[in-house]
Amino acid sequence: MKDRVKDRVNDGDVLRVEGLRKVYGDRVVLSGLDLQVAPHDVVCLIGASGSGKSTLLRCIDLLESTDDGTIWFQGEDVSDPRVDRREVRKRIGVVFQAYNLFPHLTVLDNVTLAPVRVHGVSRTDADERARSLLSQFGLAEHAGSHPDRLSGGQQQRVAVVRALATRPALLLLDEVTAALDPELVGEVLDILRRLAEEGTTMVLATHEMGFARDVATQVCFLDGGRVLEKGPPAEMFTAPREERTRRFLRRVL
């Protein structure tokens, strides 16, 4: 996994965040944050609650306006207000902490909604791809069910499939296991591990340090509204340079 780092030289970054600032009223959540994500990177954002992990993800998907700085996505400055936000969001998949499936639609319709309505894929093709993805993730028999019939882990797997159905160039995952019962966390992490192995470019906000250590190509510790320290997991978890990183890791490990 670590030799993916070599690709970075030629490929150009999928995502580059420069000096990102985000303020809610008087509260500065992000104050000049930088982040680079190369193709096939799995970037894990760690840090205390309120350190801005979720806000960063929401800014990247343009669900939040930004107060300064630049977000480059596939070589385009998407933080410019003149950018067509829908065009950008079409290329980014998001999985939320609370699944946010559409309760009135079946699992299959949840997955095919965006391909059919946004990407103009035909109903037959969309159904076919959705069913194949669902069966890859062990959800084939739930295609016709409504989300409320599924366990939390199954719902979150559907949410991942829904995000993947449009073949996004970047997948953002916001604490996707935080709302799950402990015995259901594993099944979701397993499919994320598989996505990582398949080379899916991902940015995750996570509290699952074990997962970050195994799967991440880069771990970023957010503190005080910026990336205080970053590096490959081997370095970050064994020999963090910053005192604050050490203190955080002591608390969570």
Next chain:
Amino acid sequence: MTDWQPSALQRERLAAARRLRARSLLLATSATVVVFGVALTLLVTSPGWPRVQETFFDPEAAKDAFPEVLKGFWLNIRLFLIAEPLILVLGLAVALARVSTTPVMAPVRIAAVAYTDLFRGLPTILVIFLICFGVPALNLQGVTTSLFWLALLGLVLSYGAYVAEVFRAGIESVHPSQVASATALGLSHAQAMRHVVVPQAVRRVLPPLLNDFVSLQKDTALVAAVGLFDALGTASDTANFTFNYTPYVVAAALFVALTIPLARLTDWVGRRGRERERAGAL
């Protein structure tokens, strides 16, 4: 599992529970009989009762008036059946206009706010008066002067404003995370409304909507005020002719007979919605 027999303790408990249930039933029945019995006795022993019975509950007068009042009631039913879908369409359109975000929709948004503010404030009977007498006075080419259609328009405009607010409440009750996740998938605001928000909102507001329709059903009688011969208009015409008020009671009975099933349906839909919500469906 099959060879399980209730224990002596459980059998004794079941028998006790049966006795308790029988006692509650007896108590409920006797309380009901006593209360309604007393009310009825008070009514029929009141000094004016023979007079009231004669003028309001005369079987002969009821039989004579029934065919005409029923014919009038058919007008109420037609008003209701035509107005209901129009109100739904208008209400939803106004609600969607109010929550729209596109800049070009600004005038429509303002018009929608003005419309709901105005028509929720106006008594329905006044709306019907103004439209039925005001529109023909304008002498507009091609605009109907049929009282039926003008009164119908009055009902639609008046109820449309209420129903718009019901829809809007439903739309705003859908959690913002649903919109966020639709937006994240690349859906436009209109698509998110169409495929995600409105279907959930409609399910939620079905009970209050049906309640408004129970109310519309009886408010169709307001058209009698502009001289249409609906159930009330016919009853009042007959009563004025015979000096017997029984036709009013006939009309009342017809309205109630139609409202009760719809009210029960409303209860049922509401109960089903709550059950589904408890099951986590919404």
